[in-house]
Amino acid sequence: MYRFGEVPTRLVAELRGENAVWVRVEGAARPLAAEAYRVERWDGEPVAVTGLTPHEAETALLTSAPLDPDQVHYVEADTEAGTVRAMARFDGLWRDVASDVPLGVAPSDCCGGNPDCAIGCASAHDVRLFAPRADSVVVHLYESRTGPEVARHALSPRQGSVWHARVRGDLPGTWYDFSVYGPGGPGSAFTNQTGETVSDPYALVSDDSWGRARIWRDDFEPPQPVAGGRPAMEDVVAWEVHLQDATDELPVPEGVGPLEAFAIPGLTNSRGEPVGIDYVERLGVNVVHLMPVQEFLHYPDDAWQAAFADDPFMQEQGIAKENYQWGYRTTHALAIESRFRSEGDEPGHERERLRDLVDAFHERGIAVVVDVVFNHTGENMEGVEQLLTFNGIDKWYYYRLDDDGNHIGAFGNEVKSENRPFVQRWLLDQLRQLVEVFGIDGFRIDLAGQTDEQTLRWLQAELGEDVLIYGEPWIGSNDPDYEANPSWDWYKADSPITFFQDEARNAFKGSPLDDPTPAPSSRGFAGGDPEAREAALVGVANAYPEEPTPNAGINYLDIHDNWALADRFASCQTGDCAWDGREGVRAAEMRIAATLLLTSLGPVVMHGGTEIARSKGLASLPGEIDGEWERTEMAVAPIYIKGRGDTYNLRAANAFLWETVGNREGPVDHAEMFDWWEGLIALRLSEAGEVFRVGEAVPEGWVRPFYGEDGRVLAYLVGGRVLVGINGGDQRVQIEVDAPDGSWRTVARSTAEDAIVALDGEVPDTVSVVGGSPTSVVVEPKGVVVMVRE
Numbered sequence: 001m002y003r004f005g006e007v008p009t010r011l012v013a014e015l016r017g018e019n020a021v022w023v024r025v026e027g028a029a030r031p032l033a034a035e036a037y038r039v040e041r042w043d044g045e046p047v048a049v050t051g052l053t054p055h056e057a058e059t060a061l062l063t064s065a066p067l068d069p070d071q072v073h074y075v076e077a078d079t080e081a082g083t084v085r086a087m088a089r090f091d092g093l094w095r096d097v098a099s100d101v102p103l104g105v106a107p108s109d110c111c112g113g114n115p116d117c118a119i120g121c122a123s124a125h126d127v128r129l130f131a132p133r134a135d136s137v138v139v140h141l142y143e144s145r146t147g148p149e150v151a152r153h154a155l156s157p158r159q160g161s162v163w164h165a166r167v168r169g170d171l172p173g174t175w176y177d178f179s180v181y182g183p184g185g186p187g188s189a190f191t192n193q194t195g196e197t198v199s200d201p202y203a204l205v206s207d208d209s210w211g212r213a214r215i216w217r218d219d220f221e222p223p224q225p226v227a228g229g230r231p232a233m234e235d236v237v238a239w240e241v242h243l244q245d246a247t248d249e250l251p252v253p254e255g256v257g258p259l260e261a262f263a264i265p266g267l268t269n270s271r272g273e274p275v276g277i278d279y280v281e282r283l284g285v286n287v288v289h290l291m292p293v294q295e296f297l298h299y300p301d302d303a304w305q306a307a308f309a310d311d312p313f314m315q316e317q318g319i320a321k322e323n324y325q326w327g328y329r330t331t332h333a334l335a336i337e338s339r340f341r342s343e344g345d346e347p348g349h350e351r352e353r354l355r356d357l358v359d360a361f362h363e364r365g366i367a368v369v370v371d372v373v374f375n376h377t378g379e380n381m382e383g384v385e386q387l388l389t390f391n392g393i394d395k396w397y398y399y400r401l402d403d404d405g406n407h408i409g410a411f412g413n414e415v416k417s418e419n420r421p422f423v424q425r426w427l428l429d430q431l432r433q434l435v436e437v438f439g440i441d442g443f444r445i446d447l448a449g450q451t452d453e454q455t456l457r458w459l460q461a462e463l464g465e466d467v468l469i470y471g472e473p474w475i476g477s478n479d480p481d482y483e484a485n486p487s488w489d490w491y492k493a494d495s496p497i498t499f500f501q502d503e504a505r506n507a508f509k510g511s512p513l514d515d516p517t518p519a520p521s522s523r524g525f526a527g528g529d530p531e532a533r534e535a536a537l538v539g540v541a542n543a544y545p546e547e548p549t550p551n552a553g554i555n556y557l558d559i560h561d562n563w564a565l566a567d568r569f570a571s572c573q574t575g576d577c578a579w580d581g582r583e584g585v586r587a588a589e590m591r592i593a594a595t596l597l598l599t600s601l602g603p604v605v606m607h608g609g610t611e612i613a614r615s616k617g618l619a620s621l622p623g624e625i626d627g628e629w630e631r632t633e634m635a636v637a638p639i640y641i642k643g644r645g646d647t648y649n650l651r652a653a654n655a656f657l658w659e660t661v662g663n664r665e666g667p668v669d670h671a672e673m674f675d676w677w678e679g680l681i682a683l684r685l686s687e688a689g690e691v692f693r694v695g696e697a698v699p700e701g702w703v704r705p706f707y708g709e710d711g712r713v714l715a716y717l718v719g720g721r722v723l724v725g726i727n728g729g730d731q732r733v734q735i736e737v738d739a740p741d742g743s744w745r746t747v748a749r750s751t752a753e754d755a756i757v758a759l760d761g762e763v764p765d766t767v768s769v770v771g772g773s774p775t776s777v778v779v780e781p782k783g784v785v786v787m788v789r790e
Contacts, residue, residue: 007026007027008026009025009027009079009081010025010026010027010084011024011025011026011076011084011085011086012024012089012481013075013087013088013089014088014089014090014091014092014093015067015069015088015089015090015093016061017069017093018067018069019064019065019066019067020061021064021075021088022055022059022061022062023059023062023077024058024059025058025059025077025079026058027081028079028080029079029080030054030059030060030079031077031078032060033052034050034051036078036079037049037052037062037075037078038075038076039062039067039073039076039088040073040074041068041071041074041185042072042073042074042186043185047064047073048065049062050064050065051063062075068183069090070135070182070183071185072088072186072187072188072396072405073087073088074086074087074088074403075087075088087403087404090133094132094419095420097132097421098422098425099130099159099162099422101128101158103128103129103130103429104128104200104203104204104334105125105126105127105128105171105176105202105215106125106126107124107125108125108126108166123168123169123170124166124168125167126164126165127139127153127155127164127167128158129155129200129393130162130393130422131161131180131182131394132161132394132397132422133182133183133188133396133397134180134182134394135181136154136155137154137155137178137179137180137181138152138153138155138179139152139153139155139167139176139177139178140177140178141153141171141174142174142175142176142212144175145175145207145211145214146211147175151167171215172215172217173214173216173348174214174215175213175215176200176212176213176215177197177199177200177211177213178197178198178200178393179191179197180198180394182394185405186404186405186406187395187396187401187405187406188396188405189385189387189391189392190392190394191392194392196392197392198387198388198389198391199212199213199388200213200332201332201333201390202334202429203332203334203335204216204218204334204335204348205335205347205348205351206335206338207338208298208338209295209296209297209378209388213332214347218351218352220351220355222355222436222437223356223358223359223362223438224359224363224439225362226361226362226365226441227363227364228365230367230466230468231286231367231468232466233468233470233498233602233603233695234551234602234603234693235603235685235693237284237285237287237598237603237605237606237681237684237685238285238288238554238603238604238606239283239285239287239288239289239605239606239608240289240291240444240560240605240606240607240608241288241289241608241609242291242326242327242560242654243258243259243262243293243340244258244324244654245654245655245656246258246262246276246608247262248318248655248656249655249657249658249659250262250264250267250275250276251268251269251658252264252267256342256343257339257340257341257343257345257353258340259342259354259356260342260353260356260357261276262276262277263277263356263357263359263360264276264277265277265278269658269661270659271659271661271662272662273661273662274661276658277361277364279658280361280364280366281364281366283611283674283677284678284681284682284685285606285681286365286366286367287366287367287369287441287442287468288366288368289371289605290370291326291327291371291560292326292327292330292370292372292373293337293354293370293371294327294330294332294333294335294337294370294372294373294430295330295336295337295338296329296330296331297325297329297330297331297378298322298323298325298339299634299636300636301321301322301323303634303635304321304322304323304634305320305321306634307633307634309321311633316618317618317619317650317653318650318651318652319649319651319652322339323649324649324651325648327373328371328373328446328648329373329376329377329378329381330372330373330377330378331378331379331388331389333374333426333430334430336350336351336353338350340353341353354438355437355438358438362439367442368439368441368442369440369441370434370440370442371444372431372445372446373446373447374415374445374451375411375414375415375446375447375450376409376447377389377390377412377413377415379391379412379413380407380409380412380413381412381637382637382638383637384637384638385407390415395407395413397416397420398415398416399413399415399416400413400414400415400416400479400482408479409450410478414477414478414479415451417455418452418454418455424458427455428462431459431463432462432463435463435467442469443467443468443469443470444470444605445470445497446471446472447475448472448499449472449473449474449475449490450475450476452482452488452489452490453487453489453490454488454496456490456496456497457496460497470497470499470500470554470605471498471499471500472499472500473490473491473495473499474502476489492544492546493545493546498551498552498553498554499552499554500553500559500605501542501544501547501553501554501556503535503538503539503544504540504542504553504556504600505539505556505557506524507524507532507536507538508536508539508557508596509523509526509558509565509568509569509593510524510529510532512558512561512562512568512645516563516568516573516579517573523568523569523589524536524593525592525712525726526569526592526593527586527728528589528712528728529728530710530711530712530728531711533712533714536714537703537714539600540596540600540601540716540718541600541601541698541703542600542601542602542698543698543703547602548697549602549694549697550602550603550694550695550698551603552602553602554602554603554604555597555602555604555605556597556604556605556606556607557597557606558610559607560607561646562645563644563645564609564610564614564615565607565610565613566581566585566610566614566615566668567579567580567581567615567616567617567644569581569586569589569593570583570584570585570586570617571583571585571586571667572584578621579617580615580617581613581616581617581668582615582618582668583617583667584667585613585667587613587668587669587673588750588783589782590613590673591750591755591784592726594610594676594677594680595680595724595726595748595750595784595786596726598680598681598683598692599684599692599716599718599722599724601692601693601694601698601703602693602694602695604684606677608656609656611673611674611677612660612670612673612674613668614656614657614660616644616650616653617653618650618653619643620641620643620644621644622642622643622644629643672755675755676757678757679748679757679758679759680757682759683722683747683757683759683786686759688721688722688788689722690719691718691719691720691721691722692718692719694719702718702719703717703718704716706735706736706737706738708727708729708733708735710727710729710731712727713727713728713735713779714735715737715777717738717739721788721789722788723737723744723774723785723787723789724784724785724787725737725777725785725786725787726779726783727780727781727782727783727784728782729781729782730782732778732779732781733778734778734779735778736775737774737775737776737777739773739774739775739787739789740773740789741771741772741773742771742773742790743769743770744768744770744773744774744788745762745766745769745787745788746762746763746767746768746785746786746787747786747788748763748785748786749763749765749766749784749785749786750783751780752780752781752782755784769787774787
């Protein structure tokens with residue numbers, strides 16, 4: 001334990017060649033005598049230190065007897081504070097190793113465009129794999145996913161540690177994997193140590209993550225651009241959805257996969273209400289945010305069913321037959337999730353299915369953002385290390401590790417973006433493919449705080465400023481050197497991307513980390529907390545010190561993580577119905593929350609289904625399962641159930657119940673909730689709603705507040721054009737306001753009992769102001785009034 005401001009004595013070392021090791025001593029004076037240092041290989045073989053040359057105050061370069069720079073070495077230094085020891089990192093060798101040659105398997109350009117070439121460009125493929133410490137690499141070819149090997153080819157090393165072979169033959173459709181051989185020692189998991197082959201991290205087709213990948217050639221054109229153009233960041237109204245969740249209950253034939261199902265037009269529920277893609281178009285959002293679509297880890301069905309097929313809980317949750325997942329465990333970043341294809345599709349056809357889905361959204365003027373997860377991979381889920389790709393190619397290169405070669409990170413592993421040009425390339429290549437091949441318009445980056453600031457800035461520059469990028473700023477690295485480097489580590493004030501603004505969320509509807517008790521403080525200003533009024537106003541204006549413009553942060557209420565808004569605002573708080581939005585919701589308070597979000601400045605994202613009070617009440621409450629509940633019946637890995645707070649692996653609880661669309665009966669009026677959201681989205685994207693869609697620095701006084709005596713009452717004028725009045729209290733109020741002269745009309749009104757939006761007319765029972773200015777706004781208990789100046 002060290003006191004605040006005290007620096008512990010620590011050694012950092014890097015290999016710099018076959019005869020050089022760089023060192024830095026922190027927290028003590030750096031020894032200047034070569035005799036104070038010792039270098040040894042991981043197996044104890046000593047390497048003589050022959051000299052020392054100082055660099056900066058803390059650093060020096062040791063010269064040594066010849067050493068093998070592919071092996072793991074350790075350095076010790078005798079300092080005045082004692083002896084310190086560290087692994088000699090490979091960063092000094094690898095930070096400058098780069099190459100632009102295509103990786104993976106691609107048709108060879110061996111002929112240089114010459115049609116008389118003897119080999120023929122269409123009949124040869126280049127196979128390339130980056131493996132920096134390998135001493136040999138072999139590619140194995142197979143006619144089928146499980147059949148015998150039909151050929152193998154040794155790859156030759158090329159500049160930049162890229163291994164290469166040119167293979168003749170018509171390879172698309174062929175299955176393949178690699179044997180990668182290399183040195184022993186900590187962190188090494190090469191084929192010669194494990195006996196395992198590995199998959200290609202650049203594979204275009206993977207069939208369920210495990211085993212071989214498939215060589216593929218796309219024969220389709222990219223989708224049409226977004227009708228009307230890709231929205232600017234300030235115009236974004238995004239609707240987040242998981243493809244399985246959205247399509248499980250769609251009225252489509254059995255065997256139609258999620259990618260195909262979501263693109264089918266003309267679907268309706270039993271009430272004749274549009275569902276699926278037509279529903280999204282009717283809602284009026286301009287961005288669909290798809291949760292992960294890159295190939296991600298599922299545990300094999302045979303092992304899963306052997307463990308859980310007869311388990312009543314797993315049956316109730318819809319996960320007795322397969323390992324349903326949201327997808328935050330990518331295994332092949334350039335492949336599309338194979339379980340999203342339709343029955344009868346051959347492996348690889350899911351790529352065209354994604355292209356068709358994007359095309360269908362673009363035709364309707366809706367851009368598509370996808371969730372990407374490159375801060376960690378699926379190789380170390382549930383505490384079990386798998387040899388899928390990077391772990392077996394060289395985890396010292398691709399991941400942040402401790403000095404003993406073990407993974408670090410709260411989510412199994414951390415992909416190392418800093419000092420790793422080929423990792424940076426892998427990040428860019430996967431995003432560029434999604435943009436250029438599939439027409440994707442932007443990205444939400446999961447746990448973006450674990451990817452270094454410079455890489456994120458570079459990705460945006462390479463993709464173009466019109467490509468939408470936003471993500472999570474929280475949960476940094478477990479690597480202290482990453483966290484200590486201001487060029488890598490970042491948070492909101494120096495964010496390289498638009499970040500999720502959790503402070504606005506907390507002010508609007510309460511923190512998801514708070515216990516959902518009846519106290520108003522747990523549900524923010526929308527729930528009647530007077531202490532949250534000022535914070536809610538800051539959230540509406542996006543007036544945070546770390547936001548130079550409203551585009552710096554993206555506002556939201558709920559998202560796939562944590563509780564659904566309907567459950568947090570459930571009517572029932574105790575007993576069997578506790579916090580279950582299916583049994584009733586405080587609709588008036590939910591409408592206040594929606595109003596705060598949709599009249600705030602800058603981009604917004606909403607959790608798909610919140611607009612119809614979608615509930616996850618089928619999932620268990622945290623107290624019912626004691627937080628994380630481990631089910632260890634499956635041999636592959638332990639399985640954790642987290643309940644309503646994180647339903648990442650509970651299929652039934654997440655399903656869109658399309659039958660609720662248009663429903664006005666029972667404990668929840670789903671139709672009225674939808675109408676409110678639809679109307680406010682239309683207002684936000686209208687000409688008058690331009691006052692909310694501000695991407696530049698906000699002029700002073702753009703958002704003008706007016707207060708009632710009750711701390712639950714607030715009105716605000718935005719851009720002199722839209723006036724919003726909110727009453728979270730229990731009594732009818734009249735809020736005194738100062739608005740510009742003009743022709744004003746009420747376009748939205750809600751009370752504790754009902755709500756109406758009428759953008760093209762006048763809301764009944766309200767008063768227009770013509771040729772003057774509204775001097776007050778009357779708002780009913782738990783109500784909202786929105787007025788627009790023509």
